[in-house]
Amino acid sequence: MSVFTDVAATRTPAASLSARLNSYDWQQTAHELATRGASILGGLLSEQECAALVSLYDEAELYRSKVIMARHGFGQGEYQYFRYPLPHLVSELRTQAYPYLAPVANQWNAAMNQDIRYPEAHEDFIARCHSAGQTRPTPLILKYQADDYNCLHQDLYGEHVFPLQLAVLLSKPGEDFSGGEFILTEQRPRMQSRAEVIPLRQGDAVIFAVHHRPAQGVRGVYRVTMRHGVSRVRSGKRYALGMIFHDAT
Numbered sequence: 656m657s658v659f660t661d662v663a664a665t666r667t668p669a670a671s672l673s674a675r676l677n678s679y680d681w682q683q684t685a686h687e688l689a690t691r692g693a694s695i696l697g698g699l700l701s702e703q704e705c706a707a708l709v710s711l712y713d714e715a716e717l718y719r720s721k722v723i724m725a726r727h728g729f730g731q732g733e734y735q736y737f738r739y740p741l742p743h744l745v746s747e748l749r750t751q752a753y754p755y756l757a758p759v760a761n762q763w764n765a766a767m768n769q770d771i772r773y774p775e776a777h778e779d780f781i782a783r784c785h786s787a788g789q790t791r792p793t794p795l796i797l798k799y800q801a802d803d804y805n806c807l808h809q810d811l812y813g814e815h816v817f818p819l820q821l822a823v824l825l826s827k828p829g830e831d832f833s834g835g836e837f838i839l840t841e842q843r844p845r846m847q848s849r850a851e852v853i854p855l856r857q858g859d860a861v862i863f864a865v866h867h868r869p870a871q872g873v874r875g876v877y878r879v880t881m882r883h884g885v886s887r888v889r890s891g892k893r894y895a896l897g898m899i900f901h902d903a904t
């Protein structure tokens with residue numbers, strides 16, 4: 656094996672997606688989500704998988720719609736929502752990551768005194784979305800160039816909301832782009848908002864709260880309102896895969 660193959664091999668998660676997902680410490684992830692509203696899965700996708708997803712951006716027939724963010728006041732940059740059938744990797748990631756997150760979502764709803772519970776399998780949750788008229792797929796790829804940014808927002812697309820989502824950074828910070836940090840804010844009742852920068856490498860995924868999360872206070876559990884966005888890209892191009900688990904109206 657040449658030196659080059661060797662180096663490439665260490666950077667490429669060799670195991671299948673399901674083995675990779677299974678290798679994370681989900682208890683630790685649940686703890687981080689409960690205490691900070693976010694958790695990183697380091698190296699979820701390989702460099703090759705990231706590059707393959709970036710290359711899909713220009714295949715227009717794969718998407719149901721394209722959004723130019725400045726036209727809607729969402730920021731600057733653009734994104735495209737995939738159409739069904741989703742590309743294999745996108746579909747597998749959504750189906751396979753969901754069962755790890757559903758128990759956390761159910762604990763959160765129990766803690767926040769909300770009746771809604773999420774089924775174990777993503778296809779059952781999607782069936783619920785579809786029967787309520789939320790039939791359009793929400794996985795997307797975002798593309799930012801110099802000076803682009805994504806305003807703080809929440810990805811709510813209808814009555815049915817899965818409370819956690821995932822985003823994967825597809826470009827290499829420091830090489831493909833600079834700036835463009837993933838930002839989370841949390842607003843606690845009667846307190847000022849707090850911001851957190853999530854440092855991501857290419858292929859890292861961040862799991863975060865879509866809308867609300869429970870937080871433990873001295874007088875019991877209270878509800879924190881979360882938003883996410885991306886700071887200004889200083890140079891280069893930044894691509895990300897967004898994975899929202901509910902479909903849209």
Ligand SMILES: O=C(O)CCC(=O)C(=O)O
Nearest residue numbers: 797822885895896897898
């Ligand atoms: O570009 C990013 O990292 C953020 C993407 C985003 O807003 C999302 O995945 O919902």
Ligand SMILES: [Fe+2]
Nearest residue numbers: 808810883897
């Ligand atoms: Fe988003």
